[in-house]
Amino acid sequence: MTDYDVLRVFCGPHGDHGNELGVVREGSDVPDEGERQALAAKLGFSETVFVDDPERGVIDIYTPTTRLPFAGHPCVGTAWLLDVPELVTPAGVVGTRLDGEFTWIEARPEWAPPRTLREYGSAAEVDKLQVPPPGEWVYAWAWEDAAAGRVRARGFPGRNDGIEEDEATGAAALLLTAHLRRALNITQGEGSQILTAPQPEGLIEVGGRVRLT
Numbered sequence: 001m002t003d004y005d006v007l008r009v010f011c012g013p014h015g016d017h018g019n020e021l022g023v024v025r026e027g028s029d030v031p032d033e034g035e036r037q038a039l040a041a042k043l044g045f046s047e048t049v050f051v052d053d054p055e056r057g058v059i060d061i062y063t064p065t066t067r068l069p070f071a072g073h074p075c076v077g078t079a080w081l082l083d084v085p086e087l088v089t090p091a092g093v094v095g096t097r098l099d100g101e102f103t104w105i106e107a108r109p110e111w112a113p114p115r116t117l118r119e120y121g122s123a124a125e126v127d128k129l130q131v132p133p134p135g136e137w138v139y140a141w142a143w144e145d146a147a148a149g150r151v152r153a154r155g156f157p158g159r160n161d162g163i164e165e166d167e168a169t170g171a172a173a174l175l176l177t178a179h180l181r182r183a184l185n186i187t188q189g190e191g192s193q194i195l196t197a198p199q200p201e202g203l204i205e206v207g208g209r210v211r212l213t
Helices: 031-042 071-084 123-127 170-180
Strands: 005-011 019-024 048-053 057-061 087-088 093-099 102-105 118-121 138-143 150-156 183-190 193-199 204-212
Touching: 005 071, 005 102, 019 031, 019 057, 019 071, 019 150, 031 048, 031 093, 048 071, 057 087, 071 087, 071 093, 071 102, 071 123, 071 170, 118 170, 123 138, 123 150, 170 183, 170 193, 170 204
Parallel strands: 019 048, 118 138, 150 183
Antiparallel strands: 005 019, 005 193, 005 204, 048 057, 087 093, 093 102, 102 204, 138 150, 183 193, 193 204
């Protein structure tokens, strides 16, 4: 069995919750794209990262069913694990920085896979949602405190791959930030926390806490 680390990304203020991420540090152990996809499916995390060059930060990202050119929580988690100034993804070069307990990435909204951003009237409505049928990636959100930029959100991938709800989704948070054009403090899933902030030249920072499990 290939060695891999398991991280929790976008943990809550007390270090709990967060979205699990598998990271294969020696990507050369699994060089074939088909083998990588099979391993990602076997591990069953919402995403698995293969590190192809740890010094340059070259990475390859997979869900259980598909390869992704970019994804948020895999980049945040891998940035924390490798402690490099940037990550190289098929979508582009992702800036990274560590700031106290938070790890940040800087990316472009157009790199994120499509998501349906569905606004609800209250956080309570979001809490009560049932998992929708497969076919559409839905990011359900509502203001908890609009003046403070606090958002309640849940993510439903709709891929029919065993991941009915994504605990914390950096790419969707990035898209929501681009849509609203303001910094956000997002509570997603059971209690994960995602921070975002628009930057110059169309870039957006996404940050959170990372723990090794």
